[in-house]
Amino acid sequence: MSSSVVLPSISFKKCASGAPESCRSFGHLGFDNDIRRISRLNLGKSRIFMSVTFGSQAAVDDALFRAYKPSSAFLFPGQGAQAVGMGVEAQKVPAAAELYKRANDILGFDILDTCINGPKEKLDSTVLSQPAIYVTSLAAVEVLRARDGGQQIIDSVDVTCGLSLGEYTALAFAGAFSFEDGLKLVKLRGEAMQDASDAAKSAMVSIIGLDSAKVQELCDAANEEVDDGNKVQIANFLCTGNYAVSGGLKGIEAVEAKAKSFKARMTVRLAVAGAFHTRFMEPAVSRLEAALSSTDIRIPRIPVISNVDAEPHADPETIKKILARQVTSPVQWETTVKTLLDRGLRKSYELGPGKVVAGIVKRMDKGASIENISA
Known part of the structure; x- marks a missing residue:
């Protein structure tokens, strides 16, 4: 069942010149709902200083934007x-x-x-x-x-x-x-x-030159050699030939050691604090x-x-x-x-x-x- 949408009310703060400014450039808001179409609304020119207040949002349909057509x-x-x-x-x-x-x-x-x-x-x-x-x-x-x-x-x-x-x-x-x-x-x-x-020894490494299926195989092979606390996984699906793997330090070291045998072009240890986008x-x-x-x-x-x-x-x-x-x-x-x-x-x-x-x-x-x- 589709639910109704509460449209925004916009309250302006004044900048030093007295002209209204806003949180962001609003341009147009447009989307389709299964039951009704909400026409595109010109919400006006704006800046980063606008305060935007919506009414009750209990009836928001989370799928409101699913049929978006980007330009x-x-x-x-x-x-x-x-x-x-x-x-x-x-x-x-x-x-x-x-x-x-x-x-x-x-x-x-x-x-x-x-x-x-x-x-x-x-x-x-x-x-x-x-x-x-x-x-x-x-x-x-x-x-x-x-x-x-x-x-x-x-x-x-x-x-x-x-x-x-x-x-x-x-x-x-x-x-x-x-x-x-x-x-x-x-x-x-x-x-x-x-x-x-800081709570655990972990790291991230970029795998260059492989598709995601091959990177997953590489992770699986590395995981066979380490305990549960050092398991690795693909953390960033960036694009074919560039995927980041995160996990325990020993698991990352195993990935790096095995990468060449999986035909990876190279590995690059990332300068981050730990295994982002993992458990x-x-x-x-x-x-x-x-x-x-x-x-x-x-x-x-x-x-x-x-x-x-x-x-x-x-x-x-x-x-x-x-x-x-x-x-x-x-x-x-x-x-x-x-x-x-x-x-x-x-x-x-x-x-x-x-x-x-x-x-x-x-x-x-x-x-x-x-x-x-x-x-």
Whole structure:
């Protein structure tokens, strides 16, 4: 049985000039329901400063966005995209620079200084890289907005997603929660994942040159040689020829030792704290659940594709559950990008540091149109 949808009411905060600004560029909200069609709504021009309030959401149909037809997408990077010097371009755009100042109040330290000056070892830490990438990626949205035609591009976006951590950035862009609430969640997520990593010896390694079936065979072979506490699994399904394996340290070492015999081109040990997107992150789940339960999460204005199941979700309570599960679930990025392309995606933008996401998209479809917007 399909349920009714409560549409949003929008309350504006005033910026210094007195003009209304918003949480995100709303553009249009459009979706189909099994019983009725809700026409596309122009929710107006906006910025990252808008507060969006929905009425009672008890009757939200989580499948609201399932029939989405993408034309223009914003894609946000995850941990590993960080680089010393990011954030410099953002300082040329007042709205982007303001995000770093607002972030400082929540984080309790100067995130921009870490982004620009490092050192690299500090920026690479899980507790710092995650909030740094989140802020810089949303700053990139403001950098785009400030350029000629930028607002029109933002208004044209009808689907968004992000790689692991980037899912939080995508949800903030889509108005599911405020910039501040998203940053608080990301800060806690980084801390919880670091603590979970510290509790056990674990690691991640990228396997280059094999398809997913071969990588699974490699994991199975490695698991035959280690105890249950060191088992490994595919944690990031990025694209054919590039999959990340997570697990106990001895299991990862077994994977690396066997990779050549499985015809892998190479292995790359990842500079992360531990076995992300596996059961090793289980201690982080309860902390995330507690934080998410007290966070005001709303119906996204456009589809946001989940890393857990490569589907968009509309129900705020489902989104909370999905985000809590995300840290222990394999990232389904390959399926996400393939689905976007198969459904007719014409143009996409990677917003934030690095070009990892663009590289994956191009590997999957050399003819895909994707532009990098850095900050």
